[in-house]
Every structure is written in C-alpha cells, then in structure tokens.
Amino acid sequence: MSPRARNTFLAIFLTTQIALPLRYYLRADGPGVGYDERFSWRMFSPVRMVRCKVVYEHDGQEVKLSEEVHSAWSTLLQRGRPHVIDAVSRQLCREKGPTVTVTVTCKELGNKRVQLEAGHIDVCTGRGVQ
C-alpha cells in the first residue's frame, strides 16, 4: 500500500470514528431522538435502560405484533428505535391498509415517561384519526 493510499485510509477511518459518535451528541434535541445509539460507542449508557410500549392499531383493533413480526423486532421496538417503528408501520400499512395508528410510550431511567407517538395519525396516509 502506498503512503498516500495509507494516509487516505487513515484519514477516512479516523474521521468516521470521530464524526459518527459526535453526530449523536450534536443531534437535534427532542423526545426519543437519542434512543438510537448505534456507532457511538455508548456502552452501558442510561439510554440502554429505556423501555417502550409500542401499540399498533388497525381500524381501532390492537394488532397482535407477535403474529406479524419476528420477536427480535419487538425487542428493538421496546428500545424505541425510530427506524424500526417506521418500518413496522409501513409493513402493517402494506399488509392491512389504512387505518393504522401507533402509540409509543417510553419509560426512561428515573421513571420519566416520554410519549413518542400518541396514536392520533394514520401512519399509512398521514391523516389525523378521530
């Protein structure tokens, strides 16, 4: 490997290792946005203790998640992973059609309750639900 190529590799590698964790700390503030700690080397963080209750409803009836998605995804839903919540929403919209709503209520360390989704919007159409 030439010194130039080596230095380029090192620069990219080190920049990534500084930028990715830094991105976590410079993120926009808001409820639940810090629940995704991937690539930030946040071992044993307080966020790891967050537990969320995610309830999907289709036409007003609660969806039995265990019959729809693998239990491993349910575990990630319990951690409030935003991309996973969105993906399961899209999946349910595809398979069941509107109206699908989701309610996400999380409990952080110190018993602080955070409501990420209140179930007022049909995630398939983006319209409000009565």
Next chain:
Amino acid sequence: MSAWNRFWDGFTISTARLAVFRFCFFLILGWDCWDQISHAPRYGAGGLNVSHFPLLDDVLPMPERLWMLGAYVLMSYLSFRIALGGATRFALPLLTGLWGATYFISQLDSYQHHYLIFLVLLICCFIPWDAPREDPREDGSDVRASWAVRLLTVQISILYFWTTITKLDPLWLSGETLSSQIKVPWVKAWMLSAAQTLDTDIAGLWALAAVAVAAGELAVAVGWQLRRFWLPTLLLGLSFHAGVELVEFKIGLFSYFMFTIYLLIVPSSVIKVLYGFRAFAPRLPGGAVGTPALAVALVAGAAILAQIPFESTALIVALITGTALILEPRSDAESRDQRALTHVLVCLMVLGLHSQTDQIRDYFRYLGGDTRRRGDLITATMAYRSVTEIDETYASGFYRLGDLLYRQKQYEAAISPLERARALDPGEWQMHLRAAQVYDALDRGPDAYAAASRVLELKPDQSTAEKIASRHGPSDP
C-alpha cells in the same frame, strides 16, 4: 520523517505477539460466528428488515435466513482457518466482507462489539501477517513495523474515550444507571454490606463506583497509547472486563474479544510462554503428500457438512469446499501439506462445535417458533421435525411437533411425537393434555382417558382434561 509518519510507521510488534493475538482473537471469532447460527431465522422473517443504513433499505436486498446461515458457517470456518495460521491473504478480506455484510444488512444485530469486530477485521486486512522477516528468530522475538497494529490500538483508545464521554451523563454519575443495570444479587448484597461497613449510604457508594468506572475507562483510553503504561493499563482493562463478566451483563462475547485484544499489550514474557505452545501444533511428515492430503481435506469438509442437517446442504458444501480450493495457493509440497492439514483441523473444529453446542437445533427451534406464531404451520412443522431429528432427547421439540400436527388435524401423525414428549418429560401436563386431545379426536377412549387422568394428577383443575376424562371414563356400575 513527519511526526504523522513517525507515529504510524514507528510502531513495532514481535512475530510472536502477532501470532498469539491472531490465534486467540480468531478462535473467539470462529466461536462467535457459530454462536450466531441460531439467530439466522430472524433475518427476512415476515418480509421485514431495517438495515444499519435505513436510507438504503429500498435498494438493499432482503436478508434471507439460508444465506445468513451459510455466511455464519463460512465465517466460522474462515476464522478458525486464520487462527491456525492459514491464508490470511485471501481469507481475511473475505471474512471481513462477509462480517460487514451480515452485520450492516440488518439492525437485528445491534451488538456494538460486532461493529467493533468489523473495524478490527478491516484493520487486520492491512497487518503484515506473513511478511518475510529480515532477522527471523525461532522464539518469535524479531519485530516488524505495522501502522495497522498502531491503528488497532488507536481504535481501542477511541472506543474507551467515547464510552467515557457516555458516562458524563448525570444519570450515570449519580450511580443510578449502574445500580439499575446490575441485577446480580451477590453484587447488590456486597455493595450494601460495603456501605454499612463504611458507614455511608448505598446511593453514594454506587455513585462512587460509577465515577470510578468512567475514570478507569479514560485512563485505559490514554494508557493504550503510552507503551510505558501498558502494564497498569492491562491490569485495569482486564479487571474491568472481568468485572463485566462477573456481573453477568448480556453482551455476548464482548469481554472475551477484549481479553484477546489485550494480548497486544501483555508483557513479552507472557507472550514468550504462549508462543512456546506452538511446538505442540500437529505437523505432517515431510514428503509429497499434498494432493492426497488436500483430497482428504475436501472430503472431510463435505462429510462434516453432511452431518449437519442444513436446509440446503449442497449450497453450503459448494461454498466451503469451493472456498477451500480457492484459498489453497500453489506452493511447495510441505506448505501445501500443512495447509491441507489445517483445513482438516478446521473442519474438525466446526464438527466439534456442531456436536458440542445446540446452535443448529436452536436454529430450527427459533425458525419453528417464529413461523408458528405467524401462522406458517407448514414451515413450522418442517422446522420442529428437524429439531426432533437433531436432538432426540429434547421433549419440548417433540411436543411442539405433535402440537403442530394436531392443529393441522394430522392426528395419527401427532401420536408418535407426543408420546415421545410424554416419555421424556412426564411431569409436564401440557404434553399429556395434547395427547389426550389427539386420542379424543381419534375416539381412542382408553388412551384419551389415561392421558387426561395424568393431566388431572398434575393439574387437578384442568377443565379440558376433566371433559375428556368424563367423556371416556369408566361408566358408573
């Protein structure tokens, strides 16, 4: 030479240290790859996936359990092969690519240390494992420069640095996080006892422990970059990771990986002792036995895979034997013999893992459990049939198979697995109940009554068993 170049190029490592690190790290990695086999069924289940790059989800392929299974077996094989000193030039980039693909393809694997392993593997691709040495010594004390090993140490410092930053959170510094995360009763009791002995409040002691962890991690981050502080860094780092294991955090093999990475900074005297064990490594006698040895090696590989009831054995055999062929470079006879022997040993290691662990059984068990819950009874039945073939003493597997056949109204077929389950675990009332229901459906009164009676012995108020028993029980004279 600039300070930048001096920093990277001036780092040296002995042949012995590199060999010991390679052996231990890739041995653990091979184990870890095998350990992930049971997780393969979750990939692609129900057509749902979220990759680690969600913006690319629309263009990335959906992971499939069979491909993940094949990748894990192949990665296990490659890791062991590298551990035993084989073919880093081809195997290492292949392993790195496979590891990266299987990790980044889905957030189902969210272990932070698996991300670390990817980075370590990437760095390892640039380590001069087999570079010719100007002054080779039998005891491996000769050294070589390697910017990649320097980068590995820097990566470890980066990890400890950021994890220290994580712990500047008031919730960590107050000790609340640590006391919540530790569930092991003896640690809680020990902390309580220590607080009483020191006449301080328990919350303050947890806070002290939390601050000590953060300070220790920062010290380790710095220590990895200062060679003269390697011994205290080693002791601190090993104590930390041993502590993590003692308090039973669910973090897979993370601590064990870290133990092997610390081999990069253990005293040379320890490395010398460990390197000495290579004298026990098996070696073929000299002579041109390369071709037969290679043939035996390939047959061994195929035979091992035939032992494992994969869904698509042919595919896996093709993958592994094909890879073995590719990785066998043309070289002198002795080297070729040695490589063939390594291949046989690696295959035996894979077979050993298969026989000593429940990963393959659990692969089918988890597949069966998930498909059963999602209503795919045909796949679930196939999976549990495999479970019972792999482990003939696993009562739950026979029960699930019988239960699935009952649900599909295949009553005659359900009898055999349910009877086997009852024999294996006679104290479990559900197994007797399902058997009673099967016999009831087949109108085999005495058998239904006997099974239902057994349920009522174990669970006297079981209403379904009561109904079956009353339906088939002896009439009053």
